[in-house]
Amino acid sequence: MAKVDTSLVAHLPLFAGVTPEALDEILREARSARYPRNSAIFEQGADAQSFFLLLHGHVRAAKTTPTGEQIVVRYVAPGETFGLAMAIGAVQYPATAIAVDDSVVLIWPTSAWPRLVERFPSLAANTLQTVGTRLQESHTRILEMSTQQVEQRVAHALLRLAKQSGRKLDHGIEIDFPISRQDIAQMTGTTLHTVSRILSGWESQGLVESGRQRIILREPHRIVVLAERSADSGAA
Amino acid sequence: MAKVDTSLVAHLPLFAGVTPEALDEILREARSARYPRNSAIFEQGADAQSFFLLLHGHVRAAKTTPTGEQIVVRYVAPGETFGLAMAIGAVQYPATAIAVDDSVVLIWPTSAWPRLVERFPSLAANTLQTVGTRLQESHTRILEMSTQQVEQRVAHALLRLAKQSGRKLDHGIEIDFPISRQDIAQMTGTTLHTVSRILSGWESQGLVESGRQRIILREPHRIVVLAERSADSGAA
DNA sequence: TCTGGTGTTTGCGTTAGCGCAAAACGGAAC
DNA sequence: GTTCCGTTTTGCGCTAACGCAAACACCAGA
Structure with missing residues (x-):
């Protein structure tokens, strides 16, 4: 032993x-x-x-x-x-x-x-x-789950993961274990398709960088904003 | 004291x-x-x-x-x-x-x-x-909340309330404290409108009898069926 | 009996997000 | 280098449920 x-x-x-x-x-x-x-x-x-x-x-x-x-x-x-x-x-x-x-x-x-x-x-x-x-x-x-829409829930979930298991990078925070779109979907009560669409959107805005089972939050502060807004303004 | x-x-x-x-x-x-x-x-x-x-x-x-x-x-x-x-x-x-x-x-x-x-x-x-x-x-x-639709969730919620705080009647079970559509909505993650529509539907099928802050399950067994079905057959 | 307030019902237009399907991508193993 | 498999992306049509709004029922108090 x-x-x-x-x-x-x-x-x-x-x-x-x-x-x-x-x-x-x-x-x-x-x-x-x-x-x-x-x-x-x-x-x-x-x-x-x-x-x-x-x-x-x-x-x-x-x-x-x-x-x-x-x-x-x-x-x-x-x-x-x-x-x-x-x-x-x-x-x-x-x-x-x-x-x-x-x-x-x-x-x-x-x-x-x-x-x-x-x-x-x-x-x-x-x-x-x-x-x-x-x-x-x-x-x-x-x-x-009762009061927020999917995008906000995903934002919250990622921020929590970053806090709990984030590895600090020069610029951004990487979630330091393998996690798929499907996993995030199962944390937030949605589908992997919707998660994928959301992350694609964020990626094109430079908020995150992600790949196969890998997510880096490049702009945590701006993601916090997404997590907290109630239900309004879209993209510019 | x-x-x-x-x-x-x-x-x-x-x-x-x-x-x-x-x-x-x-x-x-x-x-x-x-x-x-x-x-x-x-x-x-x-x-x-x-x-x-x-x-x-x-x-x-x-x-x-x-x-x-x-x-x-x-x-x-x-x-x-x-x-x-x-x-x-x-x-x-x-x-x-x-x-x-x-x-x-x-x-x-x-x-x-x-x-x-x-x-x-x-x-x-x-x-x-x-x-x-x-x-x-x-x-x-x-x-x-992640896997079921609203009607099933409402069914589950009512069955739980009936079990926890149900008063047995000659025919059916009455939830023995005042509870509104709004309350049920807040238990199941939906709106009072949707709950109202669902209960109206059930009432016309004789599954429940309800009024102002009052709900009686007339056919608990058939409500169990609603709670458990995955995502198929509508009314006959 | 009337009146106000709170809860309920219902109609109708809108939409966020699902579900299906197909294609593209990326790693690992050989 | 090539193959294979799991993950990711994206398009498209659909619908469950929301949100708004108006009418309605019921109870309590004046």
């Missing part, structure tokens, strides 16, 4: 208020694993045998309808937990998790959760905080 | 695993209050000084955009908690809570939460469960 370096994870919100010794004990229950790009970490509907902490890479959590349509629930960035089915009392994973880049994760058996929480109550409090924040974000997303 | 009867709330999920004595202690920290129909319990953006447990009545939690549009986050049924801003570490309420019917609530000062959690860790675990469930429901709603 590989030893995990506590100093790498000690500062994470999940472990706030946990002593170094306790952290050590918690980490002893975990194992680490590597998932190559495009591999599944767990599938929606499978027994929730583990929960995860992402160390490196990026993970997409997606939910599928009975008829096969998908939406992206969120992108997991390093330092975040995912697969917390046990926290909500679910027996199965409510979504599928795919590594969109080569990724390294810590894995705890779900069965260890009750014991850990009992010994280290701040874990529960911290997790509550995390889940609460996600709930808020979720509500914000619903609000946007 | 009015004494709250422990037997009324002991069975609630929030208090699972809490001993009667502990429950007594927890309730001593709370006061109760009555809110008349259509009164505000708290406003979005206000300091989160309290959190709440609904004893009687019904409460609508709604979120407003900077430009004034609203969505209904959820309807709170008796036995449920709301206003849990502290759980997610928020300083202000992220939504507005309105009593849609004369309502009675228990109120704890937000400042009491850390102490309560420390003394009774199962409160945190139970709340985590609740928030987790809401997060799931939220994701389901996003999925529906």
Whole structure:
């Protein structure tokens, strides 16, 4: 069993208020694993045998309808937990998790959760905080889907990705994992066609530069304007 | 300060695993209050000084955009908690809570939460469960908004309301609090006009019976069918 | 009984965005 | 260098749903 370096994870919100010794004990229950790009970490509907902490890479959590349509629930960035089915009392994973880049994760058996929480109550409090924040974000997303049009939603989605997982360039911000038009469509509740049209438009205005699974925001400030306008002026 | 009867709330999920004595202690920290129909319990953006447990009545939690549009986050049924801003570490309420019917609530000062959690860790675990469930429901709603058309979403919304707050009739189920077309529109991401058209259509098919802020599902089973069909057959 | 206000219904023109289809593009593997 | 496959782009017709506007129903209070 590989030893995990506590100093790498000690500062994470999940472990706030946990002593170094306790952290050590918690980490002893975990194992680490590597998932190559495009591999599944767990599938929606499978027994929730583990929960995860992402160390490196990026993970997409997606939910599928009975008829096969998908939406992206969120992108997991390093330092975040995912697969917390046990926290909500679910027996199965409510979504599928795919590594969109080569990724390294810590894995705890779900069965260890009750014991850990009992010994280290701040874990529960911290997790509550995390889940609460996600709930808020979720509500914000619903609000946007209800009140904004597609272009604004795409703008918001890209800005969020840039903030969460953006790599600063000389001029602009690049989203530092592979992401397709289809992915963005599934984040914003539209189709890949519409996303493609929007990005083409932005590209011709010099707002973004994009290619195959790759997006660079060249003019973040002007994209913010797009995200916030209510429903008016077109192009000059 | 009015004494709250422990037997009324002991069975609630929030208090699972809490001993009667502990429950007594927890309730001593709370006061109760009555809110008349259509009164505000708290406003979005206000300091989160309290959190709440609904004893009687019904409460609508709604979120407003900077430009004034609203969505209904959820309807709170008796036995449920709301206003849990502290759980997610928020300083202000992220939504507005309105009593849609004369309502009675228990109120704890937000400042009491850390102490309560420390003394009774199962409160945190139970709340985590609740928030987790809401997060799931939220994701389901996003999925529906992304993949289904308006009529199906309205069908789902009404079925959920019927399940959560339905009063069984000889023939059908009545939603037992006042709810307008506008409210349903704000739950499903559409306009009151579209909701009105849909309900008119259903009414002429005998699926529902409705009036001013009042809806009765006469044929729940046939509404389930509407909610589940993917995108095909019209009326005969 | 009348009157005002809030919620509801309905008609009608408009359109944002979908759905289908076809072509172009770009990487990776050989 | 060539081939192959997944992604992206773009055109075109269509329609679900919106937005506006006007009429209507219902309840409460004077």
